[in-house]
Amino acid sequence: VQISVTSSEQVQVHRFSLPVAFGVPLAAIFAQAYVPVHFHFFSLLDLPLLVTIFFSVARRNQTIGVITGALIGLVQDSLTHQPIGLYGIAKTVVGYLASSLGVKLDVENPGSRFLMGFAFYLLHLGLYHLIARGLASQMLQVSWGHTLLAALASGIAAVPLFAVLDRAKRSM
Amino acid sequence: MDLISRHRNLTILVAVLFAQMVGLAVQVKRPTEHGPTSLIRLWGVSLITPAENAVVHVQSWVGRIWRNYFYLRDVRRENERLQQENLRLRLEQVRMAQDAGQAHRLQALFKFKEQFISQTLAAQVIGSSGTETSRLIYIDKGTGDGIKPDMAVIAPDGIVGKIIRVFPTTSQVLEINDQSSGFGAMLEKSRLQGILKGTPSGEMMVHYIMSDEKVEVGEMVLTSGGDRIFPKGLPIGRVVRVNPGPETFLNIRVRPAAQLDRLEEVLVIMQVDERQPELVPAAPRRAADILAERLPTVPVKAPEAAAAVQPAPSMKPGTGSAPGSAAPPRTIPSSAGSTNVSVVKPLPTAVKPPAAAAKPGSPAPVTNLQPDPAKPKSTKTGVSALPEPSGIPRTDGGGPGNGADGVHTPTAGAESSTRTKQVDSKPAQPIAETPKTPVKDTPQ
Numbered sequence: 001v002q003i004s005v006t007s008s009e010q011v012q013v014h015r016f017s018l019p020v021a022f023g024v025p026l027a028a029i030f031a032q033a034y035v036p037v038h039f040h041f042f043s044l045l046d047l048p049l050l051v052t053i054f055f056s057v058a059r060r061n062q063t064i065g066v067i068t069g070a071l072i073g074l075v076q077d078s079l080t081h082q083p084i085g086l087y088g089i090a091k092t093v094v095g096y097l098a099s100s101l102g103v104k105l106d107v108e109n110p111g112s113r114f115l116m117g118f119a120f121y122l123l124h125l126g127l128y129h130l131i132a133r134g135l136a137s138q139m140l141q142v143s144w145g146h147t148l149l150a151a152l153a154s155g156i157a158a159v160p161l162f163a164v165l166d167r168a169k170r171s172m
Numbered sequence: 173m174d175l176i177s178r179h180r181n182l183t184i185l186v187a188v189l190f191a192q193m194v195g196l197a198v199q200v201k202r203p204t205e206h207g208p209t210s211l212i213r214l215w216g217v218s219l220i221t222p223a224e225n226a227v228v229h230v231q232s233w234v235g236r237i238w239r240n241y242f243y244l245r246d247v248r249r250e251n252e253r254l255q256q257e258n259l260r261l262r263l264e265q266v267r268m269a270q271d272a273g274q275a276h277r278l279q280a281l282f283k284f285k286e287q288f289i290s291q292t293l294a295a296q297v298i299g300s301s302g303t304e305t306s307r308l309i310y311i312d313k314g315t316g317d318g319i320k321p322d323m324a325v326i327a328p329d330g331i332v333g334k335i336i337r338v339f340p341t342t343s344q345v346l347e348i349n350d351q352s353s354g355f356g357a358m359l360e361k362s363r364l365q366g367i368l369k370g371t372p373s374g375e376m377m378v379h380y381i382m383s384d385e386k387v388e389v390g391e392m393v394l395t396s397g398g399d400r401i402f403p404k405g406l407p408i409g410r411v412v413r414v415n416p417g418p419e420t421f422l423n424i425r426v427r428p429a430a431q432l433d434r435l436e437e438v439l440v441i442m443q444v445d446e447r448q449p450e451l452v453p454a455a456p457r458r459a460a461d462i463l464a465e466r467l468p469t470v471p472v473k474a475p476e477a478a479a480a481v482q483p484a485p486s487m488k489p490g491t492g493s494a495p496g497s498a499a500p501p502r503t504i505p506s507s508a509g510s511t512n513v514s515v516v517k518p519l520p521t522a523v524k525p526p527a528a529a530a531k532p533g534s535p536a537p538v539t540n541l542q543p544d545p546a547k548p549k550s551t552k553t554g555v556s557a558l559p560e561p562s563g564i565p566r567t568d569g570g571g572p573g574n575g576a577d578g579v580h581t582p583t584a585g586a587e588s589s590t591r592t593k594q595v596d597s598k599p600a601q602p603i604a605e606t607p608k609t610p611v612k613d614t615p616q
Contacts, residue, residue, distance in 0.1 A: 026219070026220075029220060029302070030220055030223055030224065032302030032303075033220055033224060033299040033300055033301065033302040033310075034224050034227065034298075034299050034300075034302075036300050036302055036433075037297055037298075037299060037300050037309070037435070037436075038434075040433035040434065043300070043302060043303070043304055044304075046303070047302075048302075062181035062182075062184075062185070063180070063181050063184050066181070066184055066185045066188050067188070070188050070192065074192075074212060074216070075216045075219065075220075076216075076302070076303070077212075077213075077216070078212055078213040078214075078215065078216020078217060079216055079217065079220060079299075079301045079302065079306075080301045080303060080305070080306035080308065081301070081306050081308050081336050081337070081344060081346055081350075081352070082305065082306055083196055083199040084195065084196070084199060084212050084213060085192045085193070085195050085196035085199070086196070087303075088192045089189055089192045089193065089196070092185065092188050092189055092192065093185075093189070096181070096185045128305065131196075132305075135193060135196050135197065136196060136199075138352070140305060140351055140372070141351065141371065141372045142372060143371070143372040143373045146304075146372065146373045150304070
């Protein structure tokens with residue numbers, strides 16, 4: 001796994017067209033809601049989370065990362081039966097941290113992308129449970145084996161997904 | 173102000189988080205379906221579900237065309253297999269119908285109330301929440317189809333969940349294996365009742381069953397009806413593991429009967445009726461008739477048979493043998509001394525008038541005639557001591573004057589004299605344990 005620290009001069013900031021900026025997150029949320037009906041193992045993944053990470057890292061702007069995470073999280077919340085805001089808050093924090101990370105680290109290589117997918121999944125789930133327990137009084141249980149498997153799946157899925165989404169990047 | 177502008181990004185993060193926390197707190201404190209948060213949910217669902225609906229319908233349309241017009245491999249073989257299965261199921265159905273009939277009779281006798289699923293609505297699964305922290309599915313039916321919250325959702329194999337939110341064209345169904353769900357469950361053999369809840373990994377557990385109870389792996393778990401959502405007795409799943417749990421309760425792990433991860437179509441229970449089953453006797457029969465069937469027969473002689481089918485002079489409408497009465501006894505003036513012999517075998521059809529049935533020369537299905545000296549004669553003063561068969565409902569469809577409570581009580585029209593019954597015997601039916609004693613009919 002190769003992770004290198006980059007100076008701010010080396011950092012390349014990307015932007016995306018409007019259809020991509022809105023279409024890809026919506027498509028990710030749609031796929032996350034639709035595909036598990038036919039392929040249940042797909043629910044192990046969190047595609048909206050991976051998309052949040054990708055856009056936040058690629059734009060390297062913490063404000064945009066916060067807004068991206070908040071919007072994706074809120075739409076995802078609206079599809080669940082839980083109070084709205086649990087995924088919103090968790091993904092807002094993830095968006096902020098991912099964009100902060102993109103400024104400091106080289107996140108273009110597959111190793112770092114795998115680690116990001118893996119680590120952010122765990123962080124996201126931890127935040128979700130913290131918020132659910134602390135703010136919404138939801139006593140959710142954690143199955144650690146299942147969670148680790150899902151984190152691993154997210155890390156593996158991040159590599160090809162980010163490679164595909166790289167094609168939509170436009171350099172500034 | 174300078175501090176805020178210097179840490180602009182952090183300030184925005186805090187502001188966004190704060191706004192969401194306030195929104196969350198409002199929802200938790202005041203869960204309402206009409207607040208602004210509901211609007212966010214409505215927008216989110218309206219954004220995603222139409223696309224899901226369209227994709228599902230296009231997919232099923234293409235699949236139907238493919239399966240119905242192109243992919244017909246092995247259809248003949250499958251047809252043969254299904255025909256065989258159909259035969260087997262029909263045989264099974266006969267047996268089940270008998271069991272069900274018996275159960276209904278018992279329920280009616282004990283005045284139990286039954287729950288009937290009287291109306292269901294088929295719906296197609298179009299999506300899910302997509303997260304494991306919220307195991308729910310979306311169906312393509314909403315308020316426009318009459319769906320309401322808390323309606324039960326089932327699949328052919330077992331229960332699925334309940335409706336928790338309804339939108340104009342879609343509805344959210346909370347699955348039974350969600351962590352926040354809870355349903356009344358009952359073990360099939362031991363009839364022990366507990367609460368069924370979901371686990372983070374998508375399995376289910378039955379809680380609150382004491383550890384000193386015996387629960388077998390493989391035992392079926394059914395709905396108990398205590399949650400007021402599912403009718404009693406629907407399959408939930410099977411016990412796959414039993415461990416001692418915390419405190420004095422067992423940890424009973426259950427695998428769902430319905431394939432919750434592969435649902436395509438479900439049924440929404442729109443209406444459940446609760447009523448007491450009614451006793452509807454298929455063919456009203458008196459206890460005396462049943463008893464008479466068990467007695468040995470006497471061969472019929474032709475002239476006597478002709479005489480036997482003559483209508484009794486005293487038969488009048490309104491008596492037990494009136495036309496239209498359910499089981500009119502035919503009364504025959506006997507030549508055997510002072511004892512009238514009555515044949516109480518019911519007519520083939522209840523609506524057949526006695527005159528029509530009494531055509532001379534017509535075959536007498538039942539008859540008798542001479543009192544059998546071997547059989548004890550009834551006394552004129554004997555009280556009707558017919559032991560009522562336990563399995564026979566005490567409902568007699570006889571006409572006025574006939575014992576409506578099922579006990580045969582001859583009426584004036586049926587001669588007030590006591591008669592001895594002698595009928596042809598038939599194989600004993602396993603209806604009731606009735607002693608083979610002579611029948612004594614007495615006037616009321």
